[in-house]
Amino acid sequence: MAVITYREALNQALREEMQRDPDVFLMGEEVAEYDGAYKVSKGLLEEFGEGRVVDTPISELGFAGLGVGAAMAGLRPVIEFMTFNFAFLSLDQVINAAVKMYYMSEGQFPVPIVFRGPTGAALQLSAQHSQACETYYSHAPGCKVVTPGTPADAKGLLKAAIRDDDPVAFMEGELLYNLKGEVPEDDDFVIPLGVADLKREGSDVSIITHGKMIHVALQAAGKLEKDGIEADVLDLRTIRPLDMDAILDTVAKTNRVVYLEEGWPYAGTGAQIVSMIQAEAFDELDAPVLRVTQADVPMPYAKNLEALAKPSANHVIEAVNKVLYR
Amino acid sequence: MAETKTKPKGDKTKGDGLREHGISPELALDLMRDMLLYRRFEEKAEEGYAIGKIGGFCHLHIGQEAAAAGTIKPLREDDYVMSAYREHTQALAKGVAPKRVMAELYGRTDGSSGGKGGSMHIFDKGVRFMGGHGIVGGQIPLATGVGWKIRYREEDSVIVVFLGDAAVNQGAFHESLNLAAIWELPVIYVVENNDYGMGTAFSRVSRTEMVTKSSGHGVPAHSVDGQDVLATYAFFRDLTADVRGGAGPKFVDLQTYRFRGHSMSDPVSGTYRSVEEVEKAKRDQDPIALLRDVLLDGGHLDEDGLTEMDAEARRTASEAAEFAEASPVPGPDALYANVWAEVNEHGRLFFDGRDR
Numbered sequence: 001m002a003v004i005t006y007r008e009a010l011n012q013a014l015r016e017e018m019q020r021d022p023d024v025f026l027m028g029e030e031v032a033e034y035d036g037a038y039k040v041s042k043g044l045l046e047e048f049g050e051g052r053v054v055d056t057p058i059s060e061l062g063f064a065g066l067g068v069g070a071a072m073a074g075l076r077p078v079i080e081f082m083t084f085n086f087a088f089l090s091l092d093q094v095i096n097a098a099v100k101m102y103y104m105s106e107g108q109f110p111v112p113i114v115f116r117g118p119t120g121a122a123l124q125l126s127a128q129h130s131q132a133c134e135t136y137y138s139h140a141p142g143c144k145v146v147t148p149g150t151p152a153d154a155k156g157l158l159k160a161a162i163r164d165d166d167p168v169a170f171m172e173g174e175l176l177y178n179l180k181g182e183v184p185e186d187d188d189f190v191i192p193l194g195v196a197d198l199k200r201e202g203s204d205v206s207i208i209t210h211g212k213m214i215h216v217a218l219q220a221a222g223k224l225e226k227d228g229i230e231a232d233v234l235d236l237r238t239i240r241p242l243d244m245d246a247i248l249d250t251v252a253k254t255n256r257v258v259y260l261e262e263g264w265p266y267a268g269t270g271a272q273i274v275s276m277i278q279a280e281a282f283d284e285l286d287a288p289v290l291r292v293t294q295a296d297v298p299m300p301y302a303k304n305l306e307a308l309a310k311p312s313a314n315h316v317i318e319a320v321n322k323v324l325y326r
Numbered sequence: 327m328a329e330t331k332t333k334p335k336g337d338k339t340k341g342d343g344l345r346e347h348g349i350s351p352e353l354a355l356d357l358m359r360d361m362l363l364y365r366r367f368e369e370k371a372e373e374g375y376a377i378g379k380i381g382g383f384c385h386l387h388i389g390q391e392a393a394a395a396g397t398i399k400p401l402r403e404d405d406y407v408m409s410a411y412r413e414h415t416q417a418l419a420k421g422v423a424p425k426r427v428m429a430e431l432y433g434r435t436d437g438s439s440g441g442k443g444g445s446m447h448i449f450d451k452g453v454r455f456m457g458g459h460g461i462v463g464g465q466i467p468l469a470t471g472v473g474w475k476i477r478y479r480e481e482d483s484v485i486v487v488f489l490g491d492a493a494v495n496q497g498a499f500h501e502s503l504n505l506a507a508i509w510e511l512p513v514i515y516v517v518e519n520n521d522y523g524m525g526t527a528f529s530r531v532s533r534t535e536m537v538t539k540s541s542g543h544g545v546p547a548h549s550v551d552g553q554d555v556l557a558t559y560a561f562f563r564d565l566t567a568d569v570r571g572g573a574g575p576k577f578v579d580l581q582t583y584r585f586r587g588h589s590m591s592d593p594v595s596g597t598y599r600s601v602e603e604v605e606k607a608k609r610d611q612d613p614i615a616l617l618r619d620v621l622l623d624g625g626h627l628d629e630d631g632l633t634e635m636d637a638e639a640r641r642t643a644s645e646a647a648e649f650a651e652a653s654p655v656p657g658p659d660a661l662y663a664n665v666w667a668e669v670n671e672h673g674r675l676f677f678d679g680r681d682r
Contacts, residue, residue, distance in 0.1 A: 025478070051478065057508070062467050062501025069471020072456060073406070075478060077471075092498075096461050097468055102667050105449035105457065106440035110667035141665050141676070165667035194673020241673025272677065279679065 001182040009151040009183050010040045010172065013158035014078065016187065018048055021076060024162060025052040027063055028080030028117075037082045038118065038177050064090035064115065068098045068167075071113040078162060081117035084133040084171060091136065098167040099142030114161045116170035119147075120212065120262045121299055123175070124306060130299035132263030134211070137169035138239045138272075144168040144193060145239040147211035151181035153237055156191030164193060173212035194241030198250070202230030205320050206250040208273060209260040210236040213311065217260050220316035229320065239269055247273065248281055255286040256323040260316055265293040287323040292316050343620050347560035351626040355635075357399060357555050358621060361391040361614050362639035364415035367424055370643040371414065371431055371445075375590045379651070380431045383460075384445045385412040389585030392613035393518050394419040396558025397486060397580070400566050406476075406485040408456040408469040411446035412518070416488060421453035428646035434653035441656045442664075456485075462523075463489065463496030466515070470502040473511035473575070484512040484569045486562075492523025494539045495531060503543040506575035513575045514565060515540070518552065520584040525598035540577035552582035553611045556620065583607045 004012070018024045025048075030037045032045040032055040045053040056063040060081065067077035081087040087094075094115065101109045121130035138145040144166050148154040154172065161168040183189070199214055200221050207217045214235045221231040232250045236243060251257055257277060259270035270291040277289055295309040344354055368388045374380040387394065390412075398407055398419035407420045417427050422438055430437030431445050438448050439458075447458040456472060459465035469487030476483050493499055494517060506513045519536050521528055528536065540547045550561045558580065565576055585608055587594050595601045621627035627635075662682045666675055676682065 057501075057504060059501045059505065061498055062470070062505050065464075065467020065498065065502070066471040066474055066505055069456075069468035069473075070475045070478070071471070072468065073472045073475035075475050092461060092464060093467055096464055097459070101457075103664050104439060104443045104447040105451070106438075106442050107664035107667070108439075108449050108451040109456075112667070144670075164670075192670065192672050194670045238673060241670045241675045242677075243672060244674045276677075 002185050003180055004151055004183050005177065006151045006154050006172070006179045006181070007038060007040055007177040009155035010158055011042055011044070013155045013162070014041065014044060015047065017159055017162040018044070018052060023074065023076045024078060025054065025075065026078045026080060027054040027056055027067060029056055029058055029082050031055060031080050036080070038174065040177070041080070060086050060089040061093060065093035065097065067113050068093055068101070068111055071111045072101060072109045076112045076162060078114045078116060081115060083117055083129060083174070084119040085129050085131055087115065087117070087133065094137070094143070094167065095140050099140045102166070103142060110165045111167050112165045114168045114170050116158070117172060118174040119171040120173055121306070121310060124301055124303055126301040127298040132261070132294070134169070134171060134239055135263060135268055138269065142166065144241065146170045146193060146237070147239060148172070148237060149176065149210070149212050149214040149235055151179060152183045153191060153197070155183050156189050157193070157237065159190045160193050163190070171211060176212050191237070193238045194243055195237065196243035196246035197235045197237055198232060198246070199235045200231065200233040202232045203254055204229045204231060205256045205258065205324060206232040206234060206254045207258050207260055207316060207320070208234045208236065208247060208250065210239060210269065211262060213260050213262050216311060216313055217316060220313040220320070223313060223317060224320060229324065231320065244276065247277065251277055251281045251284050255284055257285070257289040258292060258316060258319040258323060259289065260292045260311060262311065263294055265291060265296055268293055287325065290319040290323055292319050342624050343554070343556035344624060347556045349556055349559060354556065354617065354621060354626060357395050357559060358614070358617050358627070359635055359639070360395040360399065360419065361555065361617065362636050363424070363642055364391040364394055364418060365614060366639040366643040367418065367428070367646065368414065370647050371428070372590070374431065374647060380445065381433070382444050383411070384431065384590040385588065386586045386590070387412055387415040389607070389612070390518060390520060390552070390582045391415060392555035392558050393552045393580055393582050396552070396555040397516060397562050399559055400563040401486065402483065404454065404483045405566070406454045406456055406472050406483065408465050408472065408485060409458065409488040410462065410465055410490055410493070411458070411460045412490070413448055413458050413488070414445070417448040417450065417455050417458070420450070420455040422448060422450040422455050424642055424646040425649035426450070429650040429653045432650035432653070433655065434650055435656050435660070436649070436653035440660060442660065463493040463498040465489070466493065466498045466502040470506050470511060470513055473506060473513035474509065476512050477509065482570050484514060484566055486514045486516060488516050488518055490523060491517055491519040491521065491528045491536060492526070492531070493517070494536065500543065503540055503545050503575065503577070507544045510572070510574040512569050514569055514578065515545070515575065516578045516580050518582055519579050520582050522584070522588070522598065524588045525592070525596055527598065536579040545575050545577045547577040547579065549579040549581060552580035553613045553616060555613050555617050583611055
């Protein structure tokens with residue numbers, strides 16, 4: 001295994017898939033000459049040329065929709081959003097076009113496209129640049145949603161997303177790009193969509209989460225261990241398809257669950273998961289399932305307020321103590 | 327910026343349009359046949375709607391037949407067409423079978439989308455008819471993407487995309503034209519300018535004229551009399567050749583007029599335009615009547631021939647309706663079919679908790 005950054009892992013996945021399939025191209029703001037706003041596409045212009053690594057105007061609706069049309073006609077676009085915060089401008093093309101086209105045409109027009117970029121908060125970027133956007137996409141049938149939290153997952157899942165025949169919202173994290181981790185050197189390392197990963201094993205409580213929140217969950221689990229509490233940390237990795245079997249397994253094992261997510265609570269991913277757990281594993285539960293989310297406010301700028309708004313390891317520990325009745 | 331203008335719509339002063347436009351009598355007769363079919367097909371749809379066989383929104387193309395016949399006839403089989411939601415006849419023009427379009431309006435399994443798309447979502451991949459899109463302006467970026475694919479694969483086909491006059495005020499229009507211009511994509515953006523976006527006159531929602539709308543993006547614009555099918559055909563024949571040859575994107579203000587309400591739930595004239603205005607247009611600007619006069623005056627068709635041609639169109643429309651009526655409604659299994667192009671081996675994709 002090689003130790004590389006999350007950014008390098010994404011870069012490898014793009015490079016390998018573009019080498020593998022001439023129909024794959026990368027399009028977005030600053031992806032070519034600038035090497036990517038976060039340098040994810042570094043060196044790709046040089047290797048693949050401006051026909052396949054394409055700088056766009058700042059025109060999210062336009063180039064996202066262009067990608068959808070190109071996919072309808074047989075190509076496999078990877079559309080980079082500098083952040084998913086900017087992708088709201090293109091949401092009509094994703095929700096009304098990309099994810100419904102296959103159904104509306106009774107299977108005549110698959111839309112194999114990946115929309116990718118960072119989601120969620122970084123540091124002091126304030127309200128308009130600090131939103132976790134998964135639920136806007138997972139809400140719509142026809143859209144797959146992938147949220148890798150480690151370099152290995154980033155690489156293996158991006159390759160799977162590019163090969164998938166449906167639209168995929170592939171959500172990264174600005175604070176993850178420098179994260180280092182072991183990534184298999186196998187040149188065809190693909191992680192199938194729909195398989196959760198147990199990032200830590202314990203039998204007292206389950207912390208279920210996705211995306212960069214796995215690091216908050218692991219931090220909380222580390223602190224809880226010192227208190228004699230062993231937590232299962234289940235990383236969903238993909239929100240849709242959803243590995244419900246893995247969720248039910250961890251619920252059956254610990255009987256106590258906290259769902260942690262970066263975004264707002266109302267109709268969040270956790271709301272869906274909790275609904276399913278109570279419907280399908282009610283008898284396994286020894287306590288209500290609790291959720292830890294961002295404070296239910298737009299993200300403030302001031303450093304101290306931002307820290308208060310974000311879900312933290314301490315919030316997770318509080319919730320764990322509640323489900324353990326401690 | 328090149329701006330050309332043909333004669334104003336409905337100008338009866340023209341001579342023999344065939345020679346003027348380099349169109350053979352056979353081709354002109356074909357155009358007549360096509361437009362008669364479109365008219366009779368839409369009348370049959372109107373009838374189907376009135377008796378409750380067709381539901382939802384249904385936007386008829388009556389009055390605008392030349393905007394399907396004259397624009398699409400010059401295309402090759404490997405060219406693409408995409409449209410908005412007033413698209414039944416453009417689907418027919420590109421080669422979708424009338425019975426499959428009608429069955430789609432009826433919501434039946436033999437419809438072009440198995441009954442799951444309806445009036446606004448006609449698709450036929452086999453003849454490169456790319457929909458059928460229901461959000462005003464939403465199809466324009468998609469068509470631009472098809473143009474991107476043509477260029478990416480170094481093919482020499484083109485795409486013609488239709489939009490209504492109201493769509494030029496959407497951001498999607500302007501973003502798309504800019505992208506097509508910078509990448510020189512083979513896309514022909516055709517505004518079917520029937521003067522009204524639903525019930526709002528274009529002059530009330532734009533300070534500038536339609537033909538100016540693309541100039542800020544460096545996309546050449548042309549105004550064409552869209553009620554004169556011969557002029558429309560000749561124009562698109564030449565324009566398509568230019569775009570195929572690498573001329574880049576074009577913008578066409580195709581001036582036309584809608585003889586029916588915006589959709590089936592609207593009155594023909596309504597509060598936004600007068601009965602007199604509609605009647606005058608039907609009298610002076612009917613694309614079928616205009617071509618009929620040319621053909622009769624030129625001796626290319628006689629009254630008997632016209633009657634036979636019309637009877638054939640009515641027959642095809644009736645057969646389409648009979649076919650639609652006989653086609654089964656989709657079975658319950660269809661509900662969950664084709665949501666996902668790829669059902670992954672792992673994980674859950676449906677969350678309604680119902681048995682499937």
